[in-house]
Amino acid sequence: MDAPKKIGILGGTFDPPHLGHLKLATHFSKLLHLDELLLIPSGEPWQKDSSITSAEIRFQMTEAAGTDLARAFLYLEIPTQIGIDRIEIDRAGPSYTLDTVKALRDRFGPQVSLTWLMGADTLFNLPTWNSWDQLLSYVNFAVASRPQHALSMEMGAEIKSLLSQHQTIDAGALEKSLFGHIYIDNSLAVDLSSTHLRNQLKSVSRSSIGSEQIPSRTLEIITNLGLYK
Incomplete structure (x- = not known):
């Protein structure tokens, strides 16, 4: 029996996209042998405040980050195809992940x-x-852990219960499974956050932000449009 086609999904506000997003995407694209990776900027992220950057500009920044990611994949010989998807931006109303995974399925x-x-x-x-x-009825989860952090001490009872039912210690299980598995990877350290970067961009240390934190093409858009000042 042929192995199923493998599609990874990285959703988020992407306000702005940063190297942490790209590291996570690169790591799992290689580990899970993804055929395709979709970057999905949220349309109306209902858990965020009203100061969020407009959806179209966030989509533009994510496209720019996707271009840098594609160049990295080419250099690293990762065959995963990259797509920037408007599914949440073009759908009216709050961006609920369940609606997105149903539509993708x-x-x-x-x-x-x-x-x-x-x-x-x-x-968490x-x-x-x-x-x-209901999400695991449609997708698997691939989770990047934080080294030297005791995950069991930080997660609530609901997530512990979810892991007891769905966790696998074999990354290969996600390649074979259509949905329903959770794999936690302990080898990837991602320390950047969009909130921290926005605060830094609003401060006097704005000029110190470089392409090791925000993808170069995204940073160019931020500079040209004067975002986060």
Whole structure:
């Protein structure tokens, strides 16, 4: 039997996209042998405040980051195809992840492996999402942990229960599974956050931000449009 096509999904506000996003995308694209990776900027992120950058500009920044990511994949010989998807921006109303994974499942069909990529903080925050307990009926989760952090001490009872039912210690299981598995990877250290970078861009240390924090093409858009001042 042929292995299913493997599609990874990295969603987020991307306000702005940063090297942490790209490191996570690169790591899991290689580890999970993804055929395709979708970067999905949220349209109306209902858990964020009203000061968020407009969806179209965030989409533009994510496209720019995707171009840098594609160049990195070419250099690293990672064959994963990259797409920047407007699914949440073009859908009216709050951007609920459940609506997105349902639509992607309808788009790609039942025989494709869909894996949502996230950091450990997102996993811990999952119970605050709309209908979060239904997500694994449509996708797998690939989670980037934080080294030297005791995850079991930081996660709530609901996530511990979720892991007891769905966690696998074999990354290969996500390649074979269409949905329903959680894999936690302990080898990737991602320390950047969009909130921290926005605060830095608003401060006197703005000029110290470089391409080791924000992708160069994204940083160019931020500079040209005078964002986050």
